[in-house]
Structure formats: C-alpha cells, structure tokens
Amino acid sequence: MSLPLLLAPSILSADFVRLAEDIARMEEGGADMLHVDVMDGHFVPNITIGPPVVAAIRKVTALPLDCHLMMADPDRYLEAFAGAGATTITVHVEACPHLYRTVERIRQLGCSPGVTLNPATPLGALEEILPLVDMVLLMSVEPGFGGQAFIPSLYRRARALRATLDAIGRSDCHIEADGGIKLENIREVVASGVNVVVSGSGVFDGGDPVGTLRAMRREVASGMAV
Numbered sequence: 053m054s055l056p057l058l059l060a061p062s063i064l065s066a067d068f069v070r071l072a073e074d075i076a077r078m079e080e081g082g083a084d085m086l087h088v089d090v091m092d093g094h095f096v097p098n099i100t101i102g103p104p105v106v107a108a109i110r111k112v113t114a115l116p117l118d119c120h121l122m123m124a125d126p127d128r129y130l131e132a133f134a135g136a137g138a139t140t141i142t143v144h145v146e147a148c149p150h151l152y153r154t155v156e157r158i159r160q161l162g163c164s165p166g167v168t169l170n171p172a173t174p175l176g177a178l179e180e181i182l183p184l185v186d187m188v189l190l191m192s193v194e195p196g197f198g199g200q201a202f203i204p205s206l207y208r209r210a211r212a213l214r215a216t217l218d219a220i221g222r223s224d225c226h227i228e229a230d231g232g233i234k235l236e237n238i239r240e241v242v243a244s245g246v247n248v249v250v251s252g253s254g255v256f257d258g259g260d261p262v263g264t265l266r267a268m269r270r271e272v273a274s275g276m277a278v
Contacts, residue, residue: 055226055247057272058084059265060118062230062252063109064100064198072112074261081265085116085139087230087250089198094124095147096196103129103136110137118250120168120230122195123147127154134161142166142189142228145177155184166228170195171203175213182222187248188213192241193231199253202232207244214245238268239275 061083066074078086088106093099106117116139123129126143127150133141141163148154151167158165166187167178171194178188190209193200206229217225229246234254241249251268255261 055224057242057269058226058248059268060085060087060228060248060250061255061261061265062087062089062198062250064089065252065256071109074256075109075113075115077261078255078265079113079115081255081262082269083115083265085118085248086113087252088117088119088138089252090119090121090123090133091196092123095144096122098196103132106133106136106138116140118142118166118228118248120189121147127157130154130157130161134158134163138163140164140166140187142168142187144168144170144195145181146170146173151181152184155181166226168195169209171205175209175216178213182217182220182225185225187226187228188217189228189230189248189250190246191231192229192233195231199257200232202234202237206231206246207240210241210244210246235264235267235271239271242272243275 061078091098091100118140119133119138120142141158145167155165164186167185168189170191192203192206226248227246228248230250233251255264
C-alpha cells in the first residue's frame with residue numbers, strides 16, 4: 053500500500069495573536085492536517101498549550117487535529133484533548149509505562165492513536181504496540197523547541213520502520229516525522245518512508261506559508277516522478 057503524502061504544518065510556529073488567520077493560510081496552502089505540539093514543562097523543557105486552545109482551534113477549522121502530547125503523564129489528559137476536538141492523539145513511548153492501556157483508551161475516546169519515539173529511543177520499543185496504532189511519529193529533533201537542526205538518523209530509522217510495518221502486514225500505518233524538515237530536505241524525508249510531514253519553522257519562517265506548503269508538495273511530487 054502506498055500511503056498519500058500528508059502535510060501537517062505545526063501551529064507552534066504560527067502567530068498566536070493571529071492564529072485563526074494563520075490556520076486559514078495553512079488551509080489555503082493545502083495542509084492536510086494541523087500538528088498541535090502540547091508541552092508540559094516536565095517531559096520537555098517548554099510549556100505550550102492545552103485543551104482550551106485545541107477547542108478554540110476546532111471552532112475555526114475542519115482539518116484533522118494531530119495532537120502530539122509531549123507530557124510526563126498524558127493519561128490524565130486524554131479525555132480532555134479528545135473532548136476538545138483532537139483527531140489523532142500521539143503519546144511518547146518514553147512517557148507511558150502502560151502503553152497498551154493508553155493506546156486502547158485513545159481509541160475508546162474516538163481518536164486515532166499514535167505513538168512517538170525520541171531520536172535515541174530504539175525502534176524495538178515499538179515491537180508489541182505496532183499492531184494497535186494508526187501512526188508512528190519519529191522525532192527528527194529532540195522534542196521541546198521549534199527551529200532545531202534536523203537529525204539525519206531519521207532517514208535510516210524511517211526506512212527500517214517502514215520495512216517492519218510492511219513485514220507485519222501494517223502497510224496502512226502512517227509514519228510521521230517532526231523536526232527540522234524544510235523544503236530543502238522534504239523529498240529525502242518522504243523517500244525514506246515517511247508519509248506524514250510536520251513542519252513548523254520550515255513553513256512559517258519565510259513569511260509565505262501558503263507558497264511554502266505548495267512548494268513542498270511540488271518538491272515531493274517531482275521526486276516521485278524521477
């Protein structure tokens with residue numbers, strides 16, 4: 053199964069004073085979903101947003117909301133994010149001692165479950181949970197702050213993960229990558245097996261998120277045509 057490219061710009065790099073306007077620009081640029089980085093100041097050294105902001109975002113867009121919980125105890129907040137309008141809830145393997153239960157609870161709440169690995173966490177940590185999730189997010193930076201440099205081991209890890217998913221009959225499982233992805237490297241990221249691309253500063257830093265998102269899709273399409 054060849055999964056479609058899904059562009060998921062991160063609102064972390066948007067202008068929160070004009071968030072509704074920036075969301076409209078992401079929609080105009082062809083975003084397939086919005087990536088919502090939730091940080092608690094414990095699991096990662098930064099604090100961002102919570103369920104009330106997710107609920108506010110849901111009021112201004114019909115796009116799927118991909119909520120990435122970078123939290124020390126995500127289980128406490130699953131109901132709140134589901135109720136706020138999350139489409140996908142992704143939790144870190146490193147933060148969930150009872151991962152099977154967490155994933156099952158996410159699905160019970162009507163959301164699509166995903167799991168995340170930090171760059172130094174072995175892929176083997178996913179072995180038992182892969183049959184149960186809809187998406188695996190591979191971090192290509194250390195989580196916590198936007199604008200970091202891309203860690204190139206993502207390419208090797210994504211290729212290995214895609215091969216594992218194919219081998220166990222889970223070619224329908226999305227592979228997402230987040231961190232340091234820009235127009236200059238998106239083609240290689242997708243070629244490694246990633247089909248859900250998160251980009252924050254790579255979309256917004258140039259001041260033209262509409263044009264950048266469109267250029268990213270063209271860049272991937274041109275690579276596939278080669």
